[in-house]
Amino acid sequence: MSRVFSGIQPTGEPHIGNYFGAMQNYVKLGEQYGKNSLYCVVDLHALTNPAAFDRELLAQRTFDMALANFAVGLDPSKVIFFVQSQVPEHQELSWIFTNLTPVGELERMTQYKDKAGQLESVPAGLLMYPVLMAADILLYKADTVPVGEDQTQHIELTREIARRFNHTFGETFPEPQAVYTKDALRIPGVDGHGKMSKSKGENSTLGLLEDLGSIWQKLRAAPTDPARVRRTDPGNPDVCLIFDYHKLFSDLPTIELVNVECRRAGIGCVDCKKKLMEGVTATLSPIQARAAELAERPDEIRDALAQGAREARAIAAPVMEEVREKVGFLKL
Ligand code: AQP
Numbered sequence: 196m197s198r199v200f201s202g203i204q205p206t207g208e209p210h211i212g213n214y215f216g217a218m219q220n221y222v223k224l225g226e227q228y229g230k231n232s233l234y235c236v237v238d239l240h241a242l243t244n245p246a247a248f249d250r251e252l253l254a255q256r257t258f259d260m261a262l263a264n265f266a267v268g269l270d271p272s273k274v275i276f277f278v279q280s281q282v283p284e285h286q287e288l289s290w291i292f293t294n295l296t297p298v299g300e301l302e303r304m305t306q307y308k309d310k311a312g313q314l315e316s317v318p319a320g321l322l323m324y325p326v327l328m329a330a331d332i333l334l335y336k337a338d339t340v341p342v343g344e345d346q347t348q349h350i351e352l353t354r355e356i357a358r359r360f361n362h363t364f365g366e367t368f369p370e371p372q373a374v375y376t377k378d379a380l381r382i383p384g385v386d387g388h389g390k391m392s393k394s395k396g397e398n399s400t401l402g403l404l405e406d407l408g409s410i411w412q413k414l415r416a417a418p419t420d421p422a423r424v425r426r427t428d429p430g431n432p433d434v435c436l437i438f439d440y441h442k443l444f445s446d447l448p449t450i451e452l453v454n455v456e457c458r459r460a461g462i463g464c465v466d467c468k469k470k471l472m473e474g475v476t477a478t479l480s481p482i483q484a485r486a487a488e489l490a491e492r493p494d495e496i497r498d499a500l501a502q503g504a505r506e507a508r509a510i511a512a513p514v515m516e517e518v519r520e521k522v523g524f525l526k527l
Contacts, residue, residue, distance in 0.1 A: 199224045200337035200371075202237035202279065202328070205256035206244055207393035209263045210400035215379035215443050216343030218267050224341055224374070225274040233275040233335050233507060236260045239285065239327060243320040244310075244394060261496055263403055266486035275510075277503030279331065284511040289323070289330035291522060295359045296326050296352075304348055310394075329353040333360075334511050338369040344380035345390060347373060364521040379443060383436045387418040403479065404486050410479075411472055414440075419464045420457075430457040430464070437464070437471055444474030 201221060203213060225232045238257050241247040257278055269276060279285055301307060301322045311317045328349050332340055333356070340350055350373040357368040384391040384399035391399050401410050419437055423430040432438035432454050441450050449470055456462035489496065520526065 197228070197231065197339060198335055198337045199228045199232035199339045199341065200332045200335050201341045202235040202240065202331050203260060204241045205236050205238055205253065205260045206241050206247060207256065208402040208404060209260060210391055210393060210402050211443065212343065212382035212391035214267060214403050215376055216382060217341055218264060220341035220374060220376055221264065222268040224339065225269055229273055230275055230506065233337065234264065234269060235277055235279050235331065237279045237331065239279050240324060243318060243324050245318065258496065261500055262486060262489050265489055265496065266482050271499035271503055275503050275506045276499065277507045278500055281504035282507050282511055284334055284508070284515045285327065285330050287515060288334050288518060289327045291518065292326045292329050292356050293323060295356055295363065300352065301325060304352070306345065306348070325349040325352045329356040332371050333357055333368045334514055336369055336514060338371045339374055340371050341374045344375055367517065367521060383439055385413045385417050387436060404483055407476055407479065410475060414468050414472060423464070426463045427460050429460045432457045437468055441471055441474070444471060444478050449474065
């Protein structure tokens with residue numbers, strides 16, 4: 196039986212990269228797979244960033260991340276949506292996988308190298324991040340993982356860990372496949388510096404629930420084709436992040452118009468950004484309205500998360516039983 200799993204870190208407000216890269220697919224696959232799709236706010240993963248050591252902030256961000264996912268259309272009564280730390284089996288399986296994973300393989304992970312490079316003291320948890328991620332997925336024997344393209348290497352490692360476990364202890368886990376969204380593989384940051392990312396701060400992100408006035412200010416200041424110095428210079432949409440955003444937010448006639456007019460200097464960057472803002476408003480307004488409604492009923496969100504954790508544990512418990520037996524832990 197096919198099963199979906201994906202996780203999202205409560206490391207800050209979700210942004211349009213998270214939305215188009217992953218959350219939209221959660222909703223789509225949730226409709227298809229129902230209770231065989233599991234989505235998780237991965238608060239244990241968030242601890243790998245020392246900035247998360249703030250007990251109130253972590254709890255608030257975890258709650259807010261759940262709320263944002265419900266606001267984009269995930270229905271917790273139809274899928275399983277929970278918080279990672281509520282299901283301790285993730286850590287138990289992770290420890291077993293840690294012992295099947297050479298340190299050298301983890302040190303080669305691009306995301307580890309990027310993040311470790313920015314820290315003075317690197318927590319061991321950052322190195323183990325992909326092992327915990329493999330445990331998250333395989334604990335539910337999930338074979339389908341909706342993620343952004345930045346997670347490709349981690350999914351490949353998950354497949355390797357599944358193969359290693361199966362080879363060592365007998366056939367147990369599937370080898371999961373990543374599922375990506377076309378045109379949203381790696382959404383660039385609005386500051387023009389690489390991938391949009393929560394941990395890079397607000398200059399990089401367009402928040403899903405961010406005030407539309409604030410989004411417009413960021414778009415106005417966003418870099419465009421650097422070769423287009425004057426309004427009369429023809430531009431190249433292929434190197435312009437505003438055009439990347441148009442592909443996400445605008446309808447086909449607008450995308451086509453912008454593509455043609457930019458190349459022949461028929462539209463200026465400010466007007467192009469204004470057209471983009473129309474699409475941004477049309478997409479984000481209903482999500483923001485729904486989030487405001489949900490925020491009025493926090494108890495419903497808490498209840499949904501408690502129920503989600505019970506449902507997740509009901510799947511995880513027998514898998515861990517099987518794993519413990521195969522590994523050879525003494526059964527009393
Ligand atoms: N820029 C992006 N383009 C496409 N997909 C993206 N994702 C993240 N950024 C982009 C996808 O969103 C899902 C949840 O991400 P995450 O919060 O678990 O971790 P992340 O990939 O590390 O996202 P951030 O925003 O960059 O968080 P920080 O800065 O805290 O590490 C994932 O499926 C991810 O691929």
